[in-house]
Amino acid sequence: MTDSFKQLIDKVGLPRLTIILFLVALMVVATVNHLPTSMLLSNSLVRIGMNGVMVLAMVPSVQSGAGLNFGLSIGIIAGLIGMLVVMEFKLVGFFGLIIALLIACALGAAAGYLYGLVLNRVRGQEMMIGTYTGFSIVSGMCMFWLLAPFRNPEMIWVVGGKGLRMTLAVNDSLAQILDNFWQFEIFGVEIPVGLLLAFGLACLLLEVFFRSRLGVSMKVAGANPVFATSCGVDVDKMRVLGTVLSTALGAMGMVIYCQSFGYVQLYMAPLMMSFPAVASVLIGGASARKATVWNAVLGTVLFQTLLTIALPVTRSVIQGDISEVAKTIISNSMILYALTRKEGDGE
Amino acid sequence: MDNKWVLQIQNVSKEYGGNSVLKGVNLSVKPGEIHALVGENGAGKSTLMNILFGMPVIHETGGFEGEIWLNGKKAGIESPKNAMEAGIGMVHQEFMLLPGFSVAENVKLNREPTKSNWFSKISGKKLETLDLHKMGADTRRALDRIEMTIDEWLPLVGMPVGHRQFVEIAREIDKADLSVLVLDEPTAVLTETEASNLLSVLKKLAESGIGVLFISHRLEEVYEIADTVTVLRDGEMIATMPKTETKLETIAEMMVGRKIKRLGTAESGRATDDGDILEITDLCVDMPGEYVNGANITVRRGEILGIGGLAGHGKLGIANGIMGLYPSSGTLICDGEEIPLNNAQSSLEAGLVFLSEDRRGVGLLLDESIEDNIALASMISKKNFLKRVGPLPISVLDRKSIREHADKMISLLEIKCTGPQQSVRRLSGGNQQKVCVAKAITMDPQVLLVSEPTRGIDVGAKERVLSMIKKLNREKGITVVMISSELQELRSMCDRIAIMYKGTICGVLDPDAPDAEFGFCMAGKGGIPSD
Structure with missing residues (x-):
């Protein structure tokens, strides 16, 4: 009995087991208090699909040896620009979404390339440098938002006629376009099929990539740079490629996030957005040196479900809203926990 | 007494x-x-x-x-x-x-002469003021004794290593x-x-x-x-x-002595004269502690060439340089074709495979499985173990063939493990070395460069690894360059033994040459080529 329990802990990992048990407890409390469980589940699914790709963006960066991508805000900004361009030209429907994704991907890849070159010069401190690069780019972009040549009157400040607003509503034909695609209801739970399909497709493509020669070379470069060199792998190039992939995924993840959320938030909004993504992949069992697609999926599911369910449950038990506090506590303590350990504990 | x-x-x-x-x-x-x-x-x-x-x-x-x-x-x-x-x-x-401190501060560190002051009268000796004048004077005296002219108040940072060494000595002789x-x-x-x-x-x-x-x-x-x-x-x-x-x-x-009983010498006069497979001219390698300064040597097809010498004389540098792991210059001709240096991929393509002396650092992915360690290097450099995904123009790892190959290698080399998926970190040194050998065989080498193959593994495994290398040479015709600090090992394995001294080849000897001749070479007193 104790043996099989130990095996279970070894396999799933203590943090994940704790969170799963906590989730189960929350569900029980929710049912007992007659909360609308089906709605909670629907919301969880949407949030998983919304955030999944951004969490996935952590995987190539870790695998290539550049550590967790705390500079994901760079990709997020590329995604925002993609959305803004589409909104400026009033492109609608799937055409608009695809254009937004393409712009985001291209800008993200270009920015990721430059960011990768920077990271190659600061080996061993990528995560620290990444955090502050992210912070400074977000702040720097505040000026860009004010000066950017966007003319659509729905997007710019009413007074002065210049500069983008803080929060922009996404056009109706673009908002929730993936969520509503093939959506159906089962036992009162709405399944956002399109959104989950997009996340699934991204996972699949990334998984295939990591089984290809290039992907394995990248993994090897991250696991042991000298070994990789002796196999003829250009380690620096692999690290840049990992950062490019990560940033581009982050950018596309942001487009998916915005269309589902229905709003584009500018200025300081992207400042801390990399932290929940980092925390998610860590909750999924990754470490700063090892992360798999599976870690990203599991982490997203656990983290987002926890946040979605915890809010109404706590509200029903105690008065007041602690969801923001809970999110901050969970994500930061998870980051702290994972970074103080050397090995990944997910295997 | x-x-x-x-x-x-x-x-x-x-x-x-x-x-x-x-x-x-x-x-x-x-x-x-x-x-x-x-x-x-x-x-x-x-x-x-x-x-x-x-x-x-x-x-x-x-x-x-x-x-x-x-x-x-x-x-x-x-x-x-x-x-x-x-x-x-x-x-x-x-x-x-301490690099940021001056010479005098380093010399007197934790033994500083002090003067009492207002604070120290209250709180004790720890807060006394440093007697900088005396510190300087003491240091000057110590430096003068070893004829160093440097200023005693210069910071250590940026000083050449030679000076730092003298500062260390000054610190020691300053102790009364x-x-x-x-x-x-x-x-x-x-x-x-x-x-x-x-x-x-x-x-x-x-x-x-x-x-x-x-x-x-x-x-x-x-x-x-x-x-x-x-x-x-x-x-x-x-x-x-x-x-x-x-x-x-x-x-x-x-x-050097006779560390182990001879395992029997290589059959001398073995026909290995099929021409040269590797020509190394003026090889210089910038490998810290193992610099190579213009080494010249040719390797004959099918032979086992030993490279020996005392530590620090560059024997490790040769293989690491050829494989592009450290910056190097010179010319390297393999099979009549010149191979660009400083490029691991081109050396691998020419069929050169390296078994590194730094098994855990260079040779293995410690946290990966045995099967991956065996297969991945070959997959990356030779594009083996790949399969197409349906009709798509994408190739992914062929897990099945990797597993089959690993199983074959595990039984062939008698690797003791719980299975092909065990991580290599948990293996003993000898078995890790066998995984390295399996990895090298999988790369299908033309020339195998083996560096310190028996370092850090127990006696039984030593012999097995050596006989495996010999078998590869005899049965598969793989040319072997074996680098080792154990002279007896080289003598039992090699057809010729080159001895390095100060980064160059000092002499090429027959494995049967008397001990004294090896001693001569290792001390840099020239040597007699074996042919």
Whole structure:
């Protein structure tokens, strides 16, 4: 009995087991208090699909040896620009979404390339440098938002006629376009099929990539740079490629996030957005040196479900809203926990 | 005990986890004598030093047997502090200096002369003001004794290594009660002029009555300055003799010695004369500690060529340079085609495969499975083990063939493991080496460069690894270049043995050549080519 329990802990990992048990407890409390469980589940699914790709963006960066991508805000900004361009030209429907994704991907890849070159010069401190690069780019972009040549009157400040607003509503034909695609209801739970399909497709493509020669070379470069060199792998190039992939995924993840959320938030909004993504992949069992697609999926599911369910449950038990506090506590303590350990504990 | 010895080491033995590394060593140093301690890597020199200086590693592993006497008194050395108080000064191989501090601050560190002040009268000695004037003057005196002209208030940062070495010595001789100065490989990082300056300073110090214990594997400098030479091999004291009664070659021979019984020599006169497969001309490799300075050698098709020499003379640099792991220059011709250097991929494409001496660092992905370790290098450099995804133009890993191949290798090489998915970190050294060999075989080599194949693995596994390499050579016709610090190993395996000295090939010898000839070569006294 104790043996099989130990095996279970070894396999799933203590943090994940704790969170799963906590989730189960929350569900029980929710049912007992007659909360609308089906709605909670629907919301969880949407949030998983919304955030999944951004969490996935952590995987190539870790695998290539550049550590967790705390500079994901760079990709997020590329995604925002993609959305803004589409909104400026009033492109609608799937055409608009695809254009937004393409712009985001291209800008993200270009920015990721430059960011990768920077990271190659600061080996061993990528995560620290990444955090502050992210912070400074977000702040720097505040000026860009004010000066950017966007003319659509729905997007710019009413007074002065210049500069983008803080929060922009996404056009109706673009908002929730993936969520509503093939959506159906089962036992009162709405399944956002399109959104989950997009996340699934991204996972699949990334998984295939990591089984290809290039992907394995990248993994090897991250696991042991000298070994990789002796196999003829250009380690620096692999690290840049990992950062490019990560940033581009982050950018596309942001487009998916915005269309589902229905709003584009500018200025300081992207400042801390990399932290929940980092925390998610860590909750999924990754470490700063090892992360798999599976870690990203599991982490997203656990983290987002926890946040979605915890809010109404706590509200029903105690008065007041602690969801923001809970999110901050969970994500930061998870980051702290994972970074103080050397090995990944997910295997 | 009379006072004619400053330091006596009596019958000292030391075990690390049942593995005895020092066996009954006796050594005595007279005042004013320079006593040289020589031996190969792993001979026990460092352990002896650690004992002398009371390093914690000794006491954490159960202490040592035997006695140490200083100036006729038995010294119980439990910690570096004890050792210092007893009058032992140590100049370390890695400098123990603070780069941001000035020379004087480094020399007087933790022994600063102080003046009392208003605060210290209340709160005690710890808050006394430094007597900078006296610190400077003391340091100046110490520096003058070793003929250093540098300013005592310059920061250490940016100073050449040679100067730092002298600062270390100045710190030791500044200690008033210094009676023995121990130097561990002091010239390893110095240029030739710096080294010869150091040697003359040591002579002066010895003349002033300090006993000097000098550890080195550079025989020529030992021969230049030592009064007495002690040779250590495999933890045993081989001989102690006054320098005047010995010759350089004899010392070299004693150091290398006959470590293991011969495994039988290679069949001499084996027909390997199918022309040259590898031509190395003017190879220079910038590998720290193993520089190669213009080595020239050709490798014949189908032979096993040994490369030997004492540590630090560049034998490891040759293979690492050829494989593009360290910056190198020169020309490398494989099978009539010139291969660009500094490019691992091109060396691999030419069929050169390297079994690194740094198994855990370079050779393996420690946290990955055995099967991945065997297959991935071949997949990356030779595009093996890939399969198409349906009709798509994408290739992914073929897990099934990787597993089959790994199973085959595990049974072929008798790798002891729980299965192909076990991570290699958990394997023993010998089995890790076998995984490396499996990885190399999988790369389908034309020339196999094997570096220190038996380092850090137990005796049984040693023989198995060596016979495996021999088998590859005999049965698959793979040309082997084997680099090893164990001469006997080379002699039992190789058709020819090249000996490196100071980054160049000093001579190519027949494995049957007498020990003295190998000694000659290792000491840099030219050699007689075997053909």
